[in-house]
Amino acid sequence: MKSMAWRGNVNFYSGVLLVAVATVALTYIRSLVIGTVLQMGPGYFPFGLALILLGMGLCLMVKGIVVGGSPVGQFHLRPLVFVLLSFAAFGVLIERAGLILAVLAQVAVAHHASRETTFRESIVTGAALAVASSVLFVWLLRIPVGLLP
Amino acid sequence: MMDVFSLLGHGFVVAATPANLFFCLVGAVCGTLIGVLPGLGPVATISLLLPATFALDPLAAIIMLSGIYYGAQYGGSTTAILVNIPGESTSVVTAIDGYKMAQQGRAGEALAIAAIGSFIAGCIGTLAIAVAGPPLALMTQKFASPDYFSLMVLGLVSAVVLANSSVFRAISMILLGLLLGMVGMDINTGEARMTFGLVELSDGINFVALVMGLFGVAEVIANLEDVSVRIVNHSRIGSIWPTFKVLRGAWGAVMRGTLVGTIFGILPGGGATIASFSAYALEKRIARDPSRFGNGAIEGVAAPESANNAAAQTSFVPLLTMGIPTSATMALMVGALTLHGIAPGPMIISRQPDLFWGLIASMFLGNAMLVIINLPMIGIWVRLLAVPYRILFLAIVVICAIGVFSVNNSSFDVYMTIGFTLLGYILRKLDAEPAPLLMGFVLGPMVEENFRRSLITSHGDPMIFLQRPISLTLLVLSAALLISIAMPSIGKRRTEVFQE
Numbered sequence: 001m002k003s004m005a006w007r008g009n010v011n012f013y014s015g016v017l018l019v020a021v022a023t024v025a026l027t028y029i030r031s032l033v034i035g036t037v038l039q040m041g042p043g044y045f046p047f048g049l050a051l052i053l054l055g056m057g058l059c060l061m062v063k064g065i066v067v068g069g070s071p072v073g074q075f076h077l078r079p080l081v082f083v084l085l086s087f088a089a090f091g092v093l094i095e096r097a098g099l100i101l102a103v104l105a106q107v108a109v110a111h112h113a114s115r116e117t118t119f120r121e122s123i124v125t126g127a128a129l130a131v132a133s134s135v136l137f138v139w140l141l142r143i144p145v146g147l148l149p
Numbered sequence: 150m151m152d153v154f155s156l157l158g159h160g161f162v163v164a165a166t167p168a169n170l171f172f173c174l175v176g177a178v179c180g181t182l183i184g185v186l187p188g189l190g191p192v193a194t195i196s197l198l199l200p201a202t203f204a205l206d207p208l209a210a211i212i213m214l215s216g217i218y219y220g221a222q223y224g225g226s227t228t229a230i231l232v233n234i235p236g237e238s239t240s241v242v243t244a245i246d247g248y249k250m251a252q253q254g255r256a257g258e259a260l261a262i263a264a265i266g267s268f269i270a271g272c273i274g275t276l277a278i279a280v281a282g283p284p285l286a287l288m289t290q291k292f293a294s295p296d297y298f299s300l301m302v303l304g305l306v307s308a309v310v311l312a313n314s315s316v317f318r319a320i321s322m323i324l325l326g327l328l329l330g331m332v333g334m335d336i337n338t339g340e341a342r343m344t345f346g347l348v349e350l351s352d353g354i355n356f357v358a359l360v361m362g363l364f365g366v367a368e369v370i371a372n373l374e375d376v377s378v379r380i381v382n383h384s385r386i387g388s389i390w391p392t393f394k395v396l397r398g399a400w401g402a403v404m405r406g407t408l409v410g411t412i413f414g415i416l417p418g419g420g421a422t423i424a425s426f427s428a429y430a431l432e433k434r435i436a437r438d439p440s441r442f443g444n445g446a447i448e449g450v451a452a453p454e455s456a457n458n459a460a461a462q463t464s465f466v467p468l469l470t471m472g473i474p475t476s477a478t479m480a481l482m483v484g485a486l487t488l489h490g491i492a493p494g495p496m497i498i499s500r501q502p503d504l505f506w507g508l509i510a511s512m513f514l515g516n517a518m519l520v521i522i523n524l525p526m527i528g529i530w531v532r533l534l535a536v537p538y539r540i541l542f543l544a545i546v547v548i549c550a551i552g553v554f555s556v557n558n559s560s561f562d563v564y565m566t567i568g569f570t571l572l573g574y575i576l577r578k579l580d581a582e583p584a585p586l587l588m589g590f591v592l593g594p595m596v597e598e599n600f601r602r603s604l605i606t607s608h609g610d611p612m613i614f615l616q617r618p619i620s621l622t623l624l625v626l627s628a629a630l631l632i633s634i635a636m637p638s639i640g641k642r643r644t645e646v647f648q649e
Contacts, residue, residue, distance in 0.1 A: 010580045010581070011318075013579055014321070018321055021325060028342075028344075029342070032342060033338075037609035037611075038605075042340045044601075045601070046343065049327055050328060053325060056317070056324070057321070060321070072578055072579060073578035073579075073580070075578060076373075079374055083370050083373070083546060087546070088563075090563060091554075094554055094560060099551070102550075103547050106546065106547055107547065110542070110546050111543070113373055113542070114538075114542065116537070118539075122540075122543060125540050125543045125544065126543070129543065129544055129547045133548075137551055142204070143555045145555075145558065
């Protein structure tokens with residue numbers, strides 16, 4: 001973020017978010033039958049909702065520009081990126097490599113999400129989690145997933 | 150009245166099977182655990198354990214999940230009193246006088262009163278469900294689709310109360326949730342809607358992925374951002390057996406707190422947090438010497454702890470009798486029941502009496518277990534605080550991932566969780582709470598169905614919502630509630646209570 005320029009505020013960006021969601025929704029609703037009040041099609045209700053959301057989003061954007069609002073909270077990329085990546089690692093590996101490797105990979109990635117984690121603690125935790133989840137989920141709850149590739 | 154007791158007796162028979170007792174205990178222990186641990190709330194935990202309940206029968210599942218919720222109310226007070234860190238938002242006010250008492254060497258006294266007050270309040274709250282439930286359900290059975298639609302509107306408006314942000318933005322979050330709830334197959338035509346052509350979305354957005362992302366994982370990330378505080382327990386607990394004098398001093402506060410909690414729990418938009426704040430404010434107002442509050446007044450522990458437990462129980466009333474969730478936790482219960490093939494609503498009591506009365510009986514049993522779990526075993530829970538978050542969060546993300554995956558055994562749901570985590574994180578940064586969104590998401594399909602059905606019966610005349618007396622009453626109530634939240638004077642009082 002630039003330090004001098006207008007940074008926006010929660011109202012403005014909430015508005016942007018709503019407008020974006022509503023626009024995406026509207027483009028996908030376009031292919032649906034809207035219908036009339038008497039003969040409501042599958043698109044009727046979502047179409048109405050998306051229109052209202054679009055309107056509210058625009059109102060919030062205007063409010064954010066004209067009236068202002070509290071500043072947006074600071075983004076800390078480290079925990080966000082690594083926690084999300086750890087889920088991606090789990091998702092990619094679980095069906096291909098089995099539960100044990102998926103858990104270990106997730107812990108290995110999530111380890112970097114915090115500055116306070118230590119290598120030894122995370123290894124022990126990861127191993128314990130791999131064993132515990134194998135016993136609990138595969139053996140006791142019988143989730144149909146392989147343990148190893 | 151006699152009828153209630155015989156039905157309740159039947160409930161005890163159902164709830165006291167070894168399996169159900171076991172799951173009640175598991176729920177109570179899990180609840181206490183997450184209540185003690187700050188940074189892990191009941192919403193996140195229930196969504197975490199939701200997939201694990203698929204293998205159970207519906208009654209055992211709901212017994213366990215509700216045990217987590219009211220168990221968390223007990224556990225939350227422990228850390229609030231001992232280390233001045235409320236484990237749950239419902240125990241924030243308890244910390245004010247509770248921690249002072251701990252510093253004065255009266256921690257045992259505070260813990261005992263909190264547990265005893267919680268137990269009494271929990272039992273009375275549960276009794277309130279048993280007594281108020283059946284007549285309310287009978288009333289709701291007379292509802293036609295326009296009335297249902299208006300009831301949903303009332304439920305959604307009440308979700309606005311749950312949010313701290315502005316009314317306008319809270320409403321936009323509800324609508325966003327409604328829209329997300331539309332994704333998937335249209336109930337009437339079977340046509341796919343807003344699925345982006347993905348087969349995985351044809352059954353709609355996976356509820357567990359949404360909740361886990363918005364609440365569970367997003368919360369973990371938010372916790373990781375905070376510089377962690379080393380928790381050190383200085384105070385000695387002392388005797389956990391309160392003297393007669395203490396009991397007599399706390400008695401009135403327990404009763405008033407229970408009453409406040411019972412009422413707030415049933416009211417839409419009430420819930421345990423607001424109940425505990427209101428009970429504390431009430432005690433302070435009627436006290437002969439208000440200056441004692443903040444300096445270790447026993448009433449300041451007794452009232453809010455009783456109130457949050459009573460409210461935790463009675464918030465099940467709107468859910469079980471009308472199918473309307475009044476808080477994010479109750480929205481989760483709707484999801485849990487639906488996943489088990491039970492439609493929450495007025496028919497539960499008549500069609501699934503075992504479930505309704507079994508659940509109520511289990512709440513009595515669970516509350517009794519919790520007193521034992523929390524008082525004599527207090528030392529174990531305190532030691533748990535020593536587990537550092539840098540280890541805990543690893544366990545949480547792994548359980549989240551396995552849990553989401555196991556719902557449909559699909560990696561797609563895991564990727565969807567990533568998306569909702571990102572959304573939840575952004576919403577947090579924008580000061581928009583995800584709770585109203587969840588309410589909208591859960592109620593979305595029902596809102597649409599009743600809306601469409603109403604307009605078909607009225608031949609497209611929207612006046613039908615105002616012509617039916619029940620529907621009109623509910624809409625007027627919704628409007629009144631909305632106006633009262635939007636009014637600055639009341640809004641100011643709300644923030645005042647939160648600041649106290």
